[in-house]
Amino acid sequence: MNTERSRVMSRKDHTSMKIRTVKLLVKEGASNVVKNKLMTFASITTIVITLFFLGIILLLAVNITSNIEVMKRDLKITVFLNIDVSPFQREEVITFIDGRKEAGIVSEYVYISKEQMFEDMKQILSNDALMKGLTPENMAESFEIKLTDPVYSEEFIQQLSALSGINKDNGIGYGKEELDKLEAILKVFNYIVMAVLAVLMVVSVFLISNTIRLTVFARRRQIEIMKYVGALDSFIRWPFIVEGLLIGFIGAVLSFLITSQAYSWLQHVLNIVLTNFSLAPLNVLEFGPVALRIFVIYAIFGVIIGGIGSFLSVRKHLNV
Amino acid sequence: MIKFVDATKVYSNGVVGLRNVTVKIDKGEFVFIIGPSGSGKSTFLKLIMHEEVPTEGEVYVNGYSVHDMPQSEVPYLRRSLGVVFQDFRLLPNKTAYDNVAFAMQIVEATNREIRRQVPLALGLVGLSKKAKAYPNQLSGGEQQRVVLARALVNNPAVLIADEPTGNLDPKTSWEIMNLLEEINQRGTTVIVATHEKSIVDAMKKRVITLEHGEIKSDEQKGSYFNED
Numbered sequence: 001m002n003t004e005r006s007r008v009m010s011r012k013d014h015t016s017m018k019i020r021t022v023k024l025l026v027k028e029g030a031s032n033v034v035k036n037k038l039m040t041f042a043s044i045t046t047i048v049i050t051l052f053f054l055g056i057i058l059l060l061a062v063n064i065t066s067n068i069e070v071m072k073r074d075l076k077i078t079v080f081l082n083i084d085v086s087p088f089q090r091e092e093v094i095t096f097i098d099g100r101k102e103a104g105i106v107s108e109y110v111y112i113s114k115e116q117m118f119e120d121m122k123q124i125l126s127n128d129a130l131m132k133g134l135t136p137e138n139m140a141e142s143f144e145i146k147l148t149d150p151v152y153s154e155e156f157i158q159q160l161s162a163l164s165g166i167n168k169d170n171g172i173g174y175g176k177e178e179l180d181k182l183e184a185i186l187k188v189f190n191y192i193v194m195a196v197l198a199v200l201m202v203v204s205v206f207l208i209s210n211t212i213r214l215t216v217f218a219r220r221r222q223i224e225i226m227k228y229v230g231a232l233d234s235f236i237r238w239p240f241i242v243e244g245l246l247i248g249f250i251g252a253v254l255s256f257l258i259t260s261q262a263y264s265w266l267q268h269v270l271n272i273v274l275t276n277f278s279l280a281p282l283n284v285l286e287f288g289p290v291a292l293r294i295f296v297i298y299a300i301f302g303v304i305i306g307g308i309g310s311f312l313s314v315r316k317h318l319n320v
Numbered sequence: 321m322i323k324f325v326d327a328t329k330v331y332s333n334g335v336v337g338l339r340n341v342t343v344k345i346d347k348g349e350f351v352f353i354i355g356p357s358g359s360g361k362s363t364f365l366k367l368i369m370h371e372e373v374p375t376e377g378e379v380y381v382n383g384y385s386v387h388d389m390p391q392s393e394v395p396y397l398r399r400s401l402g403v404v405f406q407d408f409r410l411l412p413n414k415t416a417y418d419n420v421a422f423a424m425q426i427v428e429a430t431n432r433e434i435r436r437q438v439p440l441a442l443g444l445v446g447l448s449k450k451a452k453a454y455p456n457q458l459s460g461g462e463q464q465r466v467v468l469a470r471a472l473v474n475n476p477a478v479l480i481a482d483e484p485t486g487n488l489d490p491k492t493s494w495e496i497m498n499l500l501e502e503i504n505q506r507g508t509t510v511i512v513a514t515h516e517k518s519i520v521d522a523m524k525k526r527v528i529t530l531e532h533g534e535i536k537s538d539e540q541k542g543s544y545f546n547e548d
Contacts, residue, residue, distance in 0.1 A: 021428050035413065225409050228369070229470070230399035231426040 017234065025235065029242025033250075036215050040247060043211045047251025047305060048258065050204035051298050055259040057193050058297065062290060064186060067282050072150040072179055079160060080140040080167040089165030090141070096163060097145060105152045109145040117142065140167060150179070201305065208309030212244060216313050223318070233318050240314040241307055248306025252298040259294065263287050321347050322368060322478065322509070327377035327387070329363050329533075337363030339533040340377070345511065347477065350504040352520050353513040354544055355530035361513040364530065365482050368511070369401060370394050382477050399427055402471030402508075406483035408463045410455040416442065416466045417451040423470045441469040445499060461492035468499060478509040485516055493519065517544040 017025075033040050081090060100106040112120075117139040125131050147153055161168055216223070226236050267284040274282050287294075322345040329337035338360045345351055353361050366372040367379050370386050379386040382400040384393065410419050420441055424434045442448050445465035455463055464484060471479055481500065485493035497519055504510040514520060520527060520543060527542025528535060 018428050020431065021425070024425055221409070222411055225411060226426065227395075228398060228403050228409070229423045229426050230395045230397075230401075232395050235426060 021235070025238040026242050028239035030246060032215075032239060032243045033246050039211055039215045043208055043244075043247045043306070043309075044251045044254065046204055046207045046211065047248055047302050048255040050200055050207075050305065051252060051255035051302060052259055052262075054197060054200060054301060055255065055263075055294055055298065057196060058294065059259075059263060059285075059290070061190060061193050063285055064189070066285055068179065068182060068186060070282065073146075075147070075150060075153075075179070077145040077147065077153065077157065077160075078142060079145065080142045081165050082167045083138070083140050085141065085165045089163070093143070093160075093163050093165050096160065097143065100156065104148055105156060107146045107148045109143055112142045112144065114139040114141055201301070204305050205308050205312070208244065208247075208305055209312040212240065212310045213313035213316075216240065216310075216316075223314075227318075236318060237311070237314050240310045244306035244308075244310030245303050246306070248302035248304070248309075249299060251306070252295075252302030255302070256295050256298050259298075260287050260291065321345065321380070321382070322511075323378075323380040324364075324367070325378040325380075327367065327374040327379050329367060329372060330375045336533045337372070338367070338374070338530075341533075341535055342377075343528060343535060343538065345509060347509055348504070348507055350501065350510045350523075350525045351512070352523075352525055352527045352542070353511060353530065354515070354520060354527060355536070359530040360533040361530055362482065363533070365480055365511070365513055368478075368480060369403065370397055399474060400477050402468075402474070402476035402479040404464070404467050404471050404479065404481040404484045406486035408455070408460075408467050408487075410463055410466055410470075412455050415452050415454055416447060416458065416462075416469075419455070419466055420470045420473050423473050427474055429474075437473050438469075441473040442466075444472065444503075445469045459492075460488050461495060464488060464492075464496055465499070468496070468503070472503060472508070476508065478511065479503060481510070481512045481514075483514055484512065485514065485519070490518075497523065520544045 079093075081093065094111070097106055097109055101109070114136045118134070118136040121134065121139070122131060147156060160166060223236055264287050267287065270284045274284070324341045324343045327341045328339050331337055341360075341364070353364055355361055363372065367374055367386060368381050370381075370384075370389070373379075374387045377387065381397060384397045384400075386397070389397070410416075411422065414422060417438055420438045421434050424437060429437070439448065439451070442451055445468045447462060447465045447469065450458060450462060450466075453462075455466070458466065464487075479500070484500070485496055488496065493516060500510050500512060501523070524541040524543075526538070526540050527544070529537045529542070
């Protein structure tokens with residue numbers, strides 16, 4: 001009895017898999033991908049579609065965020081001087097703005113003189129009766145100021161208002177509140193995106209595991225035979241998992257190619273639309289800079305979905 | 321060695337597979353398990369393979385306690401057994417050679433061992449020439465020979481055959497039986513569950529007769545009882 005047992009009990013050797021076995025199992029899994037064309041096709045299609053949606057949502061989020069950033073950076077603070085401003089008061093304002101510029105808070109500013117304002121008005125009102133009686137002397141000088149970062153706006157506006165040459169009655173024009181509201185909406189949008197992604201993940205894991213379960217079911221005979229010959233669970237499971245991982249990765253690559261094509265086309269079209277409606281500097285981002293990030297996300301998601309999918313589907317059939 | 325001690329198997333639906341079976345099969349024996357359908361033959365073999373576990377009593381196989389062993393040990397128990405089925409159970413997408421080699425890959429044999437052992441096993445069952453054939457290109461008898469080669473290639477202590485000739489014509493059945501006897505003469509314990517009266521009667525081996533899950537008789541050089 002002891003000799004019988006010792007021959008089959010070289011169990012210690014088997015606790016860790018040998019490299020040759022790992023190779024064999026990977027090969028087995030890879031060849032399953034090729035052999036089970038229909039199921040491979042179905043699974044890959046599922047992953048491609050899932051990841052495509054994921055990518056579109058991600059790209060949408062990235063674009064909205066970046067455009068809000070652009071809009072914020074492009075915000076101009078328009079500030080008018082009193083019509084009867086004294087040269088000293090004007091100098092005070094200019095000195096203040098210059099100082100802020102040196103401090104890196106103001107990125108650029110334009111001074112609009114009374115004469116220039118008058119010309120601009122003439123352009124807008126085009127010799128209308130309204131222009132009668134208007135002279136450059138009636139006009140207010142103004143500054144258009146761009147900040148390096150909108151976070152400085154409140155403090156900056158406050159300090160600016162304290163200067164005596166500034167016309168406080170008209171208020172200081174700035175669209176930050178609107179943007180803040182937009183940002184708040186964006187935050188909610190991000191949560192929704194995350195929820196949608198989670199649902200997409202679960203749905204695709206379910207779809208993949210179902211598809212792979214079909215092959216596992218078709219191969220339950222094979223699994224049974226393997227079990228009778230004394231295969232370890234890991235030996236049976238790994239080819240299926242390798243299959244799932246490969247399918248996930250192939251799906252990710254395909255989906256990435258489709259996404260990049262679709263996105264580039266969309267970007268081209270949308271940018272034409274934005275330009276025609278003179279909504280520049282709003283623009284749809286290039287795919288290039290985000291390509292790597294998108295690909296990595298696709299690859300990770302694809303591999304996880306495929307791996308979990310096959311792990312779940314093979315687990316059930318292992319208890320023979 | 322295989323030992324049943326007062327082993328009882330009641331299935332979850334209440335059907336009694338085996339009732340208080342106590343029996344011992346020594347190393348190197350050739351044993352027929354006979355009895356009508358539903359007599360417990362299959363249950364007997366399933367308990368040996370740990371496909372089922374006894375609800376009461378003890379079953380020892382090659383040093384493993386089948387009635388009380390962790391699931392993780394089951395593959396090692398099975399490696400000490402060679403199993404032959406009535407319906408062959410070959411992997412259809414692998415050649416005869418690969419089917420046999422597969423059993424060795426599972427136990428992580430080296431490629432050198434595989435290249436040496438597989439042709440030997442196929443030679444033993446007389447199938448060297450069909451090594452590259454797929455199961456669907458082989459006759460029933462040839463497929464059963466491949467199964468035998470697969471069962472033997474890892475040198476199991478015990479060979480279990482469940483109706484190995486059930487799907488074969490009489491001539492082929494005898495060829496398989498002769499092979500089993502040859503394998504037994506090389507020192508492997510052979511346990512055959514069968515309905516083939518003529519074979520059992522002619523071979524004059526130990527015969528365990530089951531009926532209603534109990535051992536009705538256990539005779540050396542036994543023969544098939546008339547069921548009527």
